[in-house]
Amino acid sequence: MSEPLFEFLCRMGDNTLVLGHRVSEWCGVAPVLEEDIALANTALDLIGQTTLWLNLAGEVEGKGRDADALAFRRDVWEFRNVLLVEQPNGDFGQTMMRQFLFDLWHKGMLTALQDSSHDQIAAIAEKSLKEVTYHLERTTDTVVGLGDGTDESHDRMQNALDRLYPFVGEMFVSDAIDTAMMAEGIAPDPADLRPAFDARLDEVLSDATLIRPTSDFAHKGGKSGQRHSEHLGHMLSQMQWLQRAYPDATW
Amino acid sequence: MVTDKPTTEVIWEWLDAVPDPEIPAISLTDLGIIRNVEWVGDTLEVTVTPTYSGCPATRIITLDIETALRDRGIEKLTLKTQLSPAWTTDWLTERGKERLEGYGIAPPQPAGGPQHCPLCKSSHVERISQFGSTPCKAQWRCQSCLEPFDYFKCI
Numbered sequence: 001m002s003e004p005l006f007e008f009l010c011r012m013g014d015n016t017l018v019l020g021h022r023v024s025e026w027c028g029v030a031p032v033l034e035e036d037i038a039l040a041n042t043a044l045d046l047i048g049q050t051t052l053w054l055n056l057a058g059e060v061e062g063k064g065r066d067a068d069a070l071a072f073r074r075d076v077w078e079f080r081n082v083l084l085v086e087q088p089n090g091d092f093g094q095t096m097m098r099q100f101l102f103d104l105w106h107k108g109m110l111t112a113l114q115d116s117s118h119d120q121i122a123a124i125a126e127k128s129l130k131e132v133t134y135h136l137e138r139t140t141d142t143v144v145g146l147g148d149g150t151d152e153s154h155d156r157m158q159n160a161l162d163r164l165y166p167f168v169g170e171m172f173v174s175d176a177i178d179t180a181m182m183a184e185g186i187a188p189d190p191a192d193l194r195p196a197f198d199a200r201l202d203e204v205l206s207d208a209t210l211i212r213p214t215s216d217f218a219h220k221g222g223k224s225g226q227r228h229s230e231h232l233g234h235m236l237s238q239m240q241w242l243q244r245a246y247p248d249a250t251w
Numbered sequence: 252m253v254t255d256k257p258t259t260e261v262i263w264e265w266l267d268a269v270p271d272p273e274i275p276a277i278s279l280t281d282l283g284i285i286r287n288v289e290w291v292g293d294t295l296e297v298t299v300t301p302t303y304s305g306c307p308a309t310r311i312i313t314l315d316i317e318t319a320l321r322d323r324g325i326e327k328l329t330l331k332t333q334l335s336p337a338w339t340t341d342w343l344t345e346r347g348k349e350r351l352e353g354y355g356i357a358p359p360q361p362a363g364g365p366q367h368c369p370l371c372k373s374s375h376v377e378r379i380s381q382f383g384s385t386p387c388k389a390q391w392r393c394q395s396c397l398e399p400f401d402y403f404k405c406i
Contacts, residue, residue: 048305
């Protein structure tokens with residue numbers, strides 16, 4: 001039973017790792033200082049959560065790998081994050097739209113995981129949820145502010161939504177790993193999180209004067225690891241180069 | 252010998268003297284992150300709860316606790332990290348909140364924003380950013396004295 005649990009923990013940890021790294025790419029180049037600090041803080045929370053998830057994954061796996069080994073010494077096909085989080089930052093609006101869509105899913109997921117039959121998972125969820133609730137507050141405000149803003153900001157947010165919406169569906173797809181987690185009361189069925197997500201998404205998009213795409217087409221292959229987008233490899237080549245060039249480097 | 256072990260009350264007093272590495276105006280006990288101190292046989296066990304999961308100060312804090320206790324002659328020491336119940340700003344002591352304000356950081360309020368400017372006490376304040384110089388703070392500005400200030404986020 002440890003294999004599906006390991007997979008599940010990698011999914012949680014890889015989502016926060018990949019998004020945390022993406023968001024940290026804004027450090028020093030965000031539009032204004034306050035947003036720069038906010039993005040760096042968000043990235044920091046996500047990387048902190050990654051450490052908790054991936055250390056537990058390594059423990060469950062029992063092969064002596066810790067969070068660092070999992071983060072820096074796996075290649076693209078071993079990553080289990082959803083495709084949404086590996087998408088490039090684009091402009092500031094696209095980054096905030098991606099973050100909002102992820103935060104909204106993440107909050108629902110963590111809320112459910114607080115009741116996990118697995119004590120350590122419940123504890124990580126409880127800790128992370130406080131941070132993620134705060135992230136969602138900010139991204140909701142930003143999506144509404146920019147969507148219902150100037151013509152320019154509105155158009156950019158609509159473009160960001162149109163571009164990213166096909167990556168939403170994957171977060172709610174259930175597969176054999178999820179079934180195994182549900183059977184043990186460890187994690188919820190992702191599909192069950194969709195109605196609440198949709199209801200809130202509609203409210204926020206309406207406040208933001210944005211139109212939700214009608215097609216439910218969903219790109220898949222990230223959380224199963226079968227087909228990541230090209231972007232993840234480029235990201236990892238930057239994120240992992242030091243540990244690959246100098247294994248076990250310390251300073 | 253058993254009689255040589257300092258009591259946990261004494262240990263708490265020692266920890267009370269260890270400043271927070273990022274906000275030295277308050278101590279680790281003011282911050283409310285030390286959840287338990289107990290002797291397990293002849294090993295001292297200190298349980299610490301992190302403030303934010305990615306807070307870089309967490310590592311320094313455990314190092315500071317270890318140094319403070321080793322300096323006092325504690326040889327067998329275990330530091331435990333406890334995630335649940337998750338840390339909340341409700342665990343800040345009253346003394347800690349007063350010290351924060353004295354240091355220029357508005358203490359957390361259940362209402363979600365500072366009560367007043369920690370410098371001139373005006374209640375005309377506005378938020379600049381939900382985040383600040385450390386994970387536990389947000390940036391606000393006083394509309395009366397126009398000074399920006401840190402607000403300790405309520406979580």
